[in-house]
Amino acid sequence: MSKIGVTEVERVAKLARIGLSPEEAAQLSVELGHIVGFVEQLAQVDIEGVLPTDQVTGLVDVWREDIVMPSLAREQLLANAPHQQDGYIVVKRVLNG
């Protein structure tokens, strides 16, 4: 039984900026339902008083020197941009109209 309805799939897809066809959304509703159904077993684990882990090797934040380091040239970084003009990346307008 699917626990994630098509509306929920569409809500999450919107957050993730992935366009989905109605067929894809229907299939994902079933597949994501299975996966979420599987991971829900963690509700059975006793985690009382346990702290969350973000990082496993015990490193702590350190300062680095505030000095200018070499970086890649603008042309190199722009070379992969699908659309560009005068040294800038070109994007579609934000709003139609």
Next chain:
Amino acid sequence: MVDLKRPIAELVADVLAGQLTAIQLTATSLEQIAATQQYHAILELNPNAMRDAENVDARVAAGETLPLAGIPFIAKDNFLTASTHTTAASNILKPFIAPYEGPAILRLKAAGAVLVAKANMDAFGHGGSTENSDFGPTKNAHDATRVPGGSSGGSTTAVSLGQACFAVGTDTGGSIRQPSSLSGVVGLKVTYGLVPRSGVVAMASSTDTIGPITNCVADAGVVLDVLAGKDASDSTSIDRDTKSYSAPAASIKGLKIGLIKEYLIQGLDPDVKAKLLSFVEQLKAQGALIEEVSIPATIRALAAYYILVPAEISSNLARYDGVRFGHSSTKATNLEETYRLSRDEGFGAEAKRRILIGTYVLSSGYYDAYYKRAQKVRTKLIDEFTQAFKKFDFLIGPTAPTPAFPLGSKSGDPLAMYLEDVMTVAVSLVGSPALVVPIAVVQKKLPIGLQIIGPQRSERALLQTGMAIETLAGDWQAA
């Protein structure tokens, strides 16, 4: 023809002595890739390979003592390399040519290794069979009707076929170990941070690691010696061992080894189990002190992994926006559509599943129930492994529940494919190193590898023990 399966140290000695050249080795590698191309291990050849080999020969002639002089290698296609495309086997990165290379590739090249090709993989590292490649699956070197495992399946098939002397792969939840087991090669997943991750397409930043895939354990030590150590470009990288990782074999006698009990029951193939237990008896006969150990949280590790890792994937894959690099939809009429359509057209089904799962578990109202809870289960897992390492030098178990399975047999069921990772993900969440060494075949030809797990930063001892285990396994293809 040179035998590329000879130990790397021997080949390097021959190159430095002038008895072999980088050009000869590289030419052999390219010939072998061409002769076995039907396995589809390779996505793209390095067009500069022969010229790079020439440069290495010139450096050797000038007296440089290079630790990997003239050794041809293959990089999984999620390593940024300047002279080829870097696609991570995904359509969304199909046009991408990297503007820089990271420490792993730079260190290998500086050491005299020659990049010959980029290997196939499950797109972005998402999968356990290499069938999730957007460019078609790779076949198993031991049976072309079966998968090589994944996600580094192109790399393990390539090494198994002798297409190069070694490959560099990545392991986030088992992506070096499981295909090494299924393909009959040696694979090392390092302590988190030991090899800097900069210059590799990110999957899950808290468990991504880089490691060697080789023909023998000694080769893994030689390559790790070049790869390991902190770099300013990855703030999570750690210091390497002050001693060499390329050290002589240790004795098995007196070693305290824990056999992880939970891995012997979770759907383990009976043939795999029988061969594993028979090998455990051989280890005992050599004087190893082996007993079963229970690590209960491993039962929940897969569920925790499939919350934490998709969460990190959804963040890391947000950068594919159709604007700065990669595929950009031609149908978009505004910026929002550029994002949505480029991502819909460019990502395969598994990348979409993982992005959506990750977005779901991180979204408002679900974060505490899924993500934060999984982070706490991760802590429990770490505590249990820490306890186990107080009693044992190493932990062992199978690497994967099954030998190589037929192409197509699991690709329709995402959850069945996730279960391939059931014996590898705990180590990833804990950040420990683990070495896979082939020990036997089942069904007369399908390799299986033993997974040997050590405490964090124990690679040197792990490799030394691995060498002894490899010697004991001997002619494993007959076992």
